[in-house]
Amino acid sequence: MINEAKKIELARWLLDPDSPLSQEGSEDLAEVLAALERRLEKAGLNKVFREIELPLVSILEEMNQVGVRVDPGYLKKLSGELNKELEKLIKDIYKKAGEEFNLNSPKQLSAILFEKLKINPEGIPKKKTGAYSTDAETLSFIKDRHPIVAPMLRYRELYKLQSTYVMPLQELIAKDGRIHTSFIQTGAATGRLSSQHPNLQNIPVTTEWGKKIRGAFIADKGNSLVSLDYSQIELRVLASVAGDPEMIAAFKKKLDIHRVTASKVFNVPIEEVTKEMRNLAKTLNFGVIYGMGPNAFAHTGNISVEEAKKFISEYFSDFASVKGWQEKMINQAKKDKFVVNLNGRRRLVPGITHPNRRFSSEAERVVTNMPIQGLAADIIKLAMIQTDELVHKKKWQDKVRLLLSIHDELIFEVSDKMVDEVVPEIKKVMEAAYKLKDVELKVDSAVGKNWSEL
């Protein structure tokens, strides 16, 4: 049974997912809930409430309670290795700076780099406090201007891993040897889940040292970790909701979507798409989902603003339905002051008619992004519910446990003996969790003894 306070929280969040949810209220809960349920009904949110959010409550509680096993000895060793590396870097940086300073202070670092060491600040943006930026992008940009920069970048990378992951994770291992995150159902305005204390949705994956952290997350004895992730779920959702024939055809033919985009915007046959062209197309594909403008695209893609404009306009002529869909969504939102996804999940966008372009543009990006991100979120939630039903139907409760939900992937802990039988079944359920018009869902899976093997 779900208590009334929880239902009220969910109902309020569905009605206005951006508003902060302060619990409290000694009123008559039943009465408050009844009123909210009438509002949900009127807003077309009944289905999302009853068929997605309510069934998810107990699943999330179970996940939070189960937790994921972490190897404390492994983390301790990793921490020692990181410290050793950090020591070396700190010495080197102090020597090259000619003095000691707080390496974790962007303000002090900025003073060392651009005042004391007189590094040429040309082309370097200033932050709002007036100091030159020292973020990773800036440092990479000036790497050749002074030998202090490379070790500083390295320090940043390793210190981040140490302070955000390796140290805190050790503290958070419970008596059962596992880390218990809290998945927050009302944590994201698009309908996604969030994860806190710790956040297990942003465990490093990119760098070599980052991957090592994933190695600390292990399966129980006699079990394996299994990940199942939706392939290109947001682009598939976009293709479907925009009804774009070119994108739909690409997915039907099981082509690499970024290569297809590259082939179209560069006007070359698909075999002639280079890595660079594909990379730019990938940036473009994601940029469209995020509502990226020419400025941001030029920046990310490392091209001129003029070129960026050309690529974007080429993209929208190649995928005209995407443009048409975005305009339709924006026009509707201007009338309604809210946007809904295919399941009726909504987000209020009062800023859509704001006279200041900065605010109206921001609202427009929300309007074109939320229906995509929010439908993808619905799909993974339905997958959680339906895989849970599968596990119960098959009486696999003791053999298959859902541990993590990371936006487009689910991670299970599965008894070794059951892996071969279970994985194809879960995959099947996930791929059928939601019927997207004209586009199939595709799920990839991986099995390992720890998270870094997945």
Place this chain on the structure above:
DNA sequence: CGCATACGCGCC
């Protein structure tokens, strides 16, 4: 002193 903000950065 605690707290909010700025900055930076990890993930999808």
Place this chain on the structure above:
DNA sequence: AAACGGCGCGTTTGCG
């Protein structure tokens, strides 16, 4: 000047 959607978290800094 300006930066593209959604998050959570560690550290520094300045404010009350």
